[in-house]
Amino acid sequence: MDWCGFAQQMASMARSLLAQKSIADTLRSITSSATELVEGCDAAGILVLRGLEVETLAPTDQVVVDSDRLQERLREGPCFDAARGRAGEHVFRIADFTAEQPRWAAFSAQARALGLGSMMGFLLYTEDEDLGALNCYSRRAGAFTDVSETAGWLLASHAAVAFSSARTHAQMQQAVATRHTIGEAMGILMGGHHLSEDQAFDVLRRYSQERNIKLREVARRVCERGGL
DSSP states (O other): OOHHHHHHHHHHHHHHOOOOOSSSHHHEEEHOOOOOOOOOEEEEEEEEETTTTTEEESSSSHHHHHHHHHHHTTTTTTHHHHTTTTOOOOOOEESOTTSGGGHHHHHHHOOOHGGGOOOEEEEEEEOOEEEEEEEEEESSSSOOOHOOOOHHHHHHHHHHHHHHHHHHHHHHHHHHHHHHHHHHHHHHHHHHHHHOHHHHHHHHHHHHHHHHHOHHHHHHHHHHHOOO
């Protein structure tokens, strides 16, 4: 492994991740980088758990989605475990799907039918939160070495920071947009019904609570319709 060249590629990737304009673009850049930088990686994706439901983000191949759905159905697998961050483990690997895998016996047996030979899962985490798992797949048994694992772990470390940053930025943008929409809706109610700011906001709040509709959705409807 040319670690000097790898370091240069990682530096270039890190700058690229920060330059992406959306979370989706950031995640696609991460999984694309995995297929380029992790030796033996034929496909990659990011698995996120919402309760016990799996969401597959930025898959580079359909086999990534199929593997995630299989793990979701069976409630087992290295990527499923990585996304849950169990027992402080951050890296999971199945070196050879043709060999017996006591820890994930059901998943391993059925994954062979998907054409998988080996796979790795890396927890995406920062000091503050667990974000999911970066998953690398190969159609060859024994494709991933210790070098592959080190490269994947380094990539996942950079990816977690970029993912967290992109999500925070998106949340801030949404918050600003929401405040703007609520302010516009309040202005419409104030002008149409001669209400004060507090009264206009109270109308939106009560409408939201009584109909179990999020406040930002109520505000959006007011802006579109010119009233409630």
